[in-house]
Amino acid sequence: METENNNRKKRIYVRLTDKEFTTLENHLKNTTCNKLSDYVRRCLFDKPITTITRDAATDDLIVKMSQMNFELNAIGSNFNQLVKRINASFQDTRFSETLGLITMQRDAITRKMEEVKNELQKLAEKWLR
Structure with a gap:
C-alpha cells in the first residue's frame, strides 16, 4: 500500500x-x-460516469434524413394535387381504373413517408438526449 x-x-x-x-x-x-x-x-x-459524445457521421445522417423527409413531403403533396386534378377533370371508365392504380401508389407513398417520419423522430429523440 x-x-x-x-x-x-x-x-x-x-x-x-x-x-x-x-x-x-x-x-x-x-x-x-x-x-x-x-x-x-x-x-x-x-462510480460510473456517463459521458456523451457526438458522432459527426450521425449528425450528417440526421441532417440528410431531415432533408429527405422534407423532399418526401413535397413529392407526396405534389402527387396528391395531381391525383385530385386528374380526378376532377376526367370521368372516363378506363381512366378511372388508371386513377385507382395511381391512388394505390399514392397510399403506398404516404405509408412510406409516415414510416420515414417515425424513424427520423425516434433517431432525433435518441440523439438529442
Whole structure:
C-alpha cells in the first residue's frame, strides 16, 4: 500500500463550505476508509460516469434524413394535387381504373413517408438526449 501512495504525485484542490465538509466527514465515518483521501478517491473512481459524445457521421445522417423527409413531403403533396386534378377533370371508365392504380401508389407513398417520419423522430429523440 505504501508504494501505491508514492506513485501519487498529482494533487487537486477542492474548496468546500463548512456544511459540505461536515457532510463529507459524516459520510466518511460510515465507511471502512481510514483517511479522507481514500474515501474521496473511492467516490471519484468507483462510480460510473456517463459521458456523451457526438458522432459527426450521425449528425450528417440526421441532417440528410431531415432533408429527405422534407423532399418526401413535397413529392407526396405534389402527387396528391395531381391525383385530385386528374380526378376532377376526367370521368372516363378506363381512366378511372388508371386513377385507382395511381391512388394505390399514392397510399403506398404516404405509408412510406409516415414510416420515414417515425424513424427520423425516434433517431432525433435518441440523439438529442
